[in-house]
Amino acid sequence: MSKLTDLIEDLVTANRILATQGIVDSFGHVSIRHPDNPKRYLLSRSRAPERVETADIMEFTLEGEAVDAKGRKPYLERFIHGAAYEMRPEVMSVIHNHSPGVIPFGVTGRKMRPIMHMCATIGHEVPIWDQHSKFGDTNLLVESMAMGRDLAKKLGKGRTALMRGHGAVVVGADLRATVYTAVYLELNAKLQMQAEAMGKVKFLTKGEAQKVAATTTPPNVNRAWENWCRKAERPYRE
Amino acid sequence: MSKLTDLIEDLVTANRILATQGIVDSFGHVSIRHPDNPKRYLLSRSRAPERVETADIMEFTLEGEAVDAKGRKPYLERFIHGAAYEMRPEVMSVIHNHSPGVIPFGVTGRKMRPIMHMCATIGHEVPIWDQHSKFGDTNLLVESMAMGRDLAKKLGKGRTALMRGHGAVVVGADLRATVYTAVYLELNAKLQMQAEAMGKVKFLTKGEAQKVAATTTPPNVNRAWENWCRKAERPYRE
Amino acid sequence: MSKLTDLIEDLVTANRILATQGIVDSFGHVSIRHPDNPKRYLLSRSRAPERVETADIMEFTLEGEAVDAKGRKPYLERFIHGAAYEMRPEVMSVIHNHSPGVIPFGVTGRKMRPIMHMCATIGHEVPIWDQHSKFGDTNLLVESMAMGRDLAKKLGKGRTALMRGHGAVVVGADLRATVYTAVYLELNAKLQMQAEAMGKVKFLTKGEAQKVAATTTPPNVNRAWENWCRKAERPYRE
Amino acid sequence: MSKLTDLIEDLVTANRILATQGIVDSFGHVSIRHPDNPKRYLLSRSRAPERVETADIMEFTLEGEAVDAKGRKPYLERFIHGAAYEMRPEVMSVIHNHSPGVIPFGVTGRKMRPIMHMCATIGHEVPIWDQHSKFGDTNLLVESMAMGRDLAKKLGKGRTALMRGHGAVVVGADLRATVYTAVYLELNAKLQMQAEAMGKVKFLTKGEAQKVAATTTPPNVNRAWENWCRKAERPYRE
Numbered sequence: 001m002s003k004l005t006d007l008i009e010d011l012v013t014a015n016r017i018l019a020t021q022g023i024v025d026s027f028g029h030v031s032i033r034h035p036d037n038p039k040r041y042l043l044s045r046s047r048a049p050e051r052v053e054t055a056d057i058m059e060f061t062l063e064g065e066a067v068d069a070k071g072r073k074p075y076l077e078r079f080i081h082g083a084a085y086e087m088r089p090e091v092m093s094v095i096h097n098h099s100p101g102v103i104p105f106g107v108t109g110r111k112m113r114p115i116m117h118m119c120a121t122i123g124h125e126v127p128i129w130d131q132h133s134k135f136g137d138t139n140l141l142v143e144s145m146a147m148g149r150d151l152a153k154k155l156g157k158g159r160t161a162l163m164r165g166h167g168a169v170v171v172g173a174d175l176r177a178t179v180y181t182a183v184y185l186e187l188n189a190k191l192q193m194q195a196e197a198m199g200k201v202k203f204l205t206k207g208e209a210q211k212v213a214a215t216t217t218p219p220n221v222n223r224a225w226e227n228w229c230r231k232a233e234r235p236y237r238e
Numbered sequence: 239m240s241k242l243t244d245l246i247e248d249l250v251t252a253n254r255i256l257a258t259q260g261i262v263d264s265f266g267h268v269s270i271r272h273p274d275n276p277k278r279y280l281l282s283r284s285r286a287p288e289r290v291e292t293a294d295i296m297e298f299t300l301e302g303e304a305v306d307a308k309g310r311k312p313y314l315e316r317f318i319h320g321a322a323y324e325m326r327p328e329v330m331s332v333i334h335n336h337s338p339g340v341i342p343f344g345v346t347g348r349k350m351r352p353i354m355h356m357c358a359t360i361g362h363e364v365p366i367w368d369q370h371s372k373f374g375d376t377n378l379l380v381e382s383m384a385m386g387r388d389l390a391k392k393l394g395k396g397r398t399a400l401m402r403g404h405g406a407v408v409v410g411a412d413l414r415a416t417v418y419t420a421v422y423l424e425l426n427a428k429l430q431m432q433a434e435a436m437g438k439v440k441f442l443t444k445g446e447a448q449k450v451a452a453t454t455t456p457p458n459v460n461r462a463w464e465n466w467c468r469k470a471e472r473p474y475r476e
Numbered sequence: 477m478s479k480l481t482d483l484i485e486d487l488v489t490a491n492r493i494l495a496t497q498g499i500v501d502s503f504g505h506v507s508i509r510h511p512d513n514p515k516r517y518l519l520s521r522s523r524a525p526e527r528v529e530t531a532d533i534m535e536f537t538l539e540g541e542a543v544d545a546k547g548r549k550p551y552l553e554r555f556i557h558g559a560a561y562e563m564r565p566e567v568m569s570v571i572h573n574h575s576p577g578v579i580p581f582g583v584t585g586r587k588m589r590p591i592m593h594m595c596a597t598i599g600h601e602v603p604i605w606d607q608h609s610k611f612g613d614t615n616l617l618v619e620s621m622a623m624g625r626d627l628a629k630k631l632g633k634g635r636t637a638l639m640r641g642h643g644a645v646v647v648g649a650d651l652r653a654t655v656y657t658a659v660y661l662e663l664n665a666k667l668q669m670q671a672e673a674m675g676k677v678k679f680l681t682k683g684e685a686q687k688v689a690a691t692t693t694p695p696n697v698n699r700a701w702e703n704w705c706r707k708a709e710r711p712y713r714e
Numbered sequence: 715m716s717k718l719t720d721l722i723e724d725l726v727t728a729n730r731i732l733a734t735q736g737i738v739d740s741f742g743h744v745s746i747r748h749p750d751n752p753k754r755y756l757l758s759r760s761r762a763p764e765r766v767e768t769a770d771i772m773e774f775t776l777e778g779e780a781v782d783a784k785g786r787k788p789y790l791e792r793f794i795h796g797a798a799y800e801m802r803p804e805v806m807s808v809i810h811n812h813s814p815g816v817i818p819f820g821v822t823g824r825k826m827r828p829i830m831h832m833c834a835t836i837g838h839e840v841p842i843w844d845q846h847s848k849f850g851d852t853n854l855l856v857e858s859m860a861m862g863r864d865l866a867k868k869l870g871k872g873r874t875a876l877m878r879g880h881g882a883v884v885v886g887a888d889l890r891a892t893v894y895t896a897v898y899l900e901l902n903a904k905l906q907m908q909a910e911a912m913g914k915v916k917f918l919t920k921g922e923a924q925k926v927a928a929t930t931t932p933p934n935v936n937r938a939w940e941n942w943c944r945k946a947e948r949p950y951r952e
Contacts, residue, residue, distance in 0.1 A: 501938075501941075502937055502938035502941040503937065503938070522933070523940070524940060524941035526941055526945075527940060549933070552929075574830065576904065576905060579830050579909065580905060580908045580909035580912055583829055583830070583909050583917070584909050584914065584916075585913070586912050606916075608919070608922070612921075613921030613925060614922065615831070615922070615925035615928065615929045616831040616834075616918070616922055616925075617831070617926075641831060641917075641922070642830060643830070669908060669911075669912065673911065
């Protein structure tokens with residue numbers, strides 16, 4: 001139970017960090033799988049991440065039903081989270097964001113690849129999901145399990161996927177590592193745009209990307225997490 | 239009357255938000271149509287938006303006459319507002335701004351189109367008004383109703399229009415939604431510039447843009463508004 | 477005398493504003509001609525503009541001799557100021573800065589021209605001074621009256637000139653208007669870079685630039701000045 | 715001894731400055747050679763630079779052995795520092811960073827050269843080290859003296875070297891001057907990217923670069939250092 005309380009506080013912190021690091025603006029969301037029940041996940045009510053508080057965290061079934069809404073309105077796009085947890089049992093955290101750098105890649109079809117060691121966890125090549133391919137003209141929101149599952153399929157076994165004209169989804173085995181990947185996915189986007197305008201880029205080789213990703217251990221991620229907590233004016237818990 | 243008081247406070251907040259979000263610098267302005275008299279609008283005296291206070295809000299006829307100036311000096315370009323209210327009875331709020339991203343589009347004639355779902359409310363294609371076409375060499379300021387009406391004509395039934403070598407005008411059926419559109423017009427500009435430098439862009443289809451725009455409802459806009467209020471250090475009123 | 481005190485306070489404020497607006501980093505400087513003696517100018521001792529205080533303001537002859545140094549070390553490049561005051565009797569303020577946007581123009585020889593109304597005061601086309609042409613390999617600093625005069629000659633009757641591999645000089649008939657021009661010179665640089673990468677740019681016509689520049693009156697400049705004072709945490713004096 | 719205490723405080727300050735100036739994010743590090751023992755260097759324990767405190771500073775042999783770890787965990791990549799001190803007796807400070815501007819140069823092989831006078835200390839042409847050339851697929855971290863020495867060899871007699879897909883190393887005869895070079899290396903990267911997209915660049919000539927670098931004396935560097943201290947909320951010591 002104390003583990004759950006700690007995790008919920010971490011989830012609130014993750015919301016604030018994603019906002020202060022520029023990964024979400026007033027939209028976007030981050031969830032964790034329930035530590036005691038893999039068929040449930042925890043996600044804020046519909047609110048800007050920078051404003052999220054402990055009392056905003058709701059519990060959902062994988063299908064996106066609120067377990068005890070207490071009048072709180074959920075995010076329309078919560079199905080992104082449930083579908084990823086459903087398809088990927090090892091995934092413990094999901095982020096959906098629209099950080100500015102990922103958009104140009106999604107709408108041009110340019111593939112993002114890791115350009116520096118910090119960005120290795122985005123995966124060797126980031127797939128792009130176009131909601132239009134299967135669902136035609138929509139409001140571009142992932143507002144059903146069918147859409148969430150189609151996106152999760154595109155994500156496959158990876159850590160990240162872009163959504164054309166919309167944003168990205170990032171998953172991980174751990175909340176903090178997932179935030180880390182979302183932060184460096186945005187940096188990769190910015191740097192790849194600049195580098196490809198300058199000439200042919202030598203990306204990380206597959207071997208390099210795998211070896212670097214293996215070094216992204218909790219002590220390493222925590223070096224950033226401590227720093228981000230302070231910038232987000234949240235307490236740091238090791 | 240309490241409704242008017244609330245709206246005026248919202249208008250002050252809108253000024254501060256537009257400044258803290260980088261949509262206006264020391265120039266630019268935002269108005270609302272008077273809630274009790276459609277032939278009037280409310281707009282600050284000539285002052286930087288980030289400094290605007292309740293006592294700065296003045297009332298104007300659609301032709302731009304101050305109803306009770308009390309010595310306050312109005313913005314020279316208030317005719318942008320009056321002409322839009324005159325031509326478009328459903329418009330309840332008008333913003334004139336020079337956010338940096340819109341300038342390169344206006345001066346090159348490149349058409350802006352919605353590149354991501356948040357930006358759908360800018361309209362399918364943003365028209366560009368060149369004051370020079372009708373008025374020749376001017377100081378580029380919209381300082382008469384004739385100029386304001388010419389600009390309103392270019393705006394047509396849309397939500398946004400660019401002004402070559404000057405900035406943009408954004409209108410809406412609601413103050414908060416208009417601020418929202420102005421914020422995401424700027425983001426669209428920045429992203430479209432980057433994406434078009436990378437390759438062919440798949441913009442939102444007309445159908446997608448319409449469907450997304452329909453989801454930009456008050457609860458959605460308020461998610462951003464609450465967040466922007468806090469960043470602008472203004473109270474949030476639901 | 478009270479006029480002098482007020483002007484010196486304005487000069488301190490100008491230093492802080494240039495820093496908070498990103499026009500100078502730890503280097504660069506701003507001066508005013510002495511209001512009671514046109515053969516003298518006032519300039520801080522060698523210190524980062526954001527740190528400048530009233531007691532740092534020194535008085536110089538046009539040749540750059542400190543009138544009463546009191547142990548204070550002057551800027552090496554003060555000759556930029558003196559030479560401009562010497563050649564241009566109507567100039568009352570001079571800024572030397574290295575804001576990032578102006579550098580790419582100076583080193584590529586691309587001419588800067590006013591792209592939007594706020595930027596009209598930079599002049600129809602900004603000349604570029606290359607110290608190397610006359611002085612060969614130097615440390616690129618303007619450390620003599622001979623160099624300062626050569627730069628002033630390139631400036632001619634204009635308001636701004638770029639210095640290749642170094643920065644810019646901005647002059648004006650009034651301290652606040654000069655700060656205004658320096659701020660919008662930087663914006664022009666950024667926007668022109670972006671716009672020219674997108675296509676052919678329709679700059680302000682000569683007639684437009686002149687007409688806009690004529691509207692840059694004290695009330696207009698003060699709208700920005702009040703706002704900048706607050707951001708620089710300095711009192712505003714009308 | 716008091717000299718050592720002062721230097722350690724400066725080292726803490728350097729960590730904070732590099733963070734507030736955007737030269738390091740949560741990663742990267744800065745060291746000084748021990749003032750009393752050239753076979754030792756001082757470097758923080760593994761922590762984000764913006765969080766580093768006096769008690770975090772550890773002492774290492776040139777081979778990277780902690781002299782008295784007291785349970786503190788060192789940076790994995792400390793070998794970058796030791797190898798540079800070993801090969802270059804005159805070097806008194808080393809920085810390893812991943813500031814965003816340097817990455818595109820490292821991965822495209824584009825050579826960075828000084829574009830403006832502030833950036834002269836980066837050297838006439840910045841070499842690029844590719845860990846892959848000698849070590850094949852690695853995790854891209856410099857985690858042995860063999861790697862550190864290979865990097866130091868590429869650095870040669872220079873002040874800066876880029877590391878492909880990773881970052882940069884900057885060395886100097888003095889802590890403050892080394893921080894100065896790291897700050898302006900990043901600015902050079904940003905400006906060179908923009909300028910080369912606009913046209914042929916006239917870089918500083920070799921003679922100019924040498925003459926400017928000679929003016930980067932302690933009084934000059936301290937003008938920036940005082941300003942950076944204040945921004946980093948650290949006391950300034952002349």
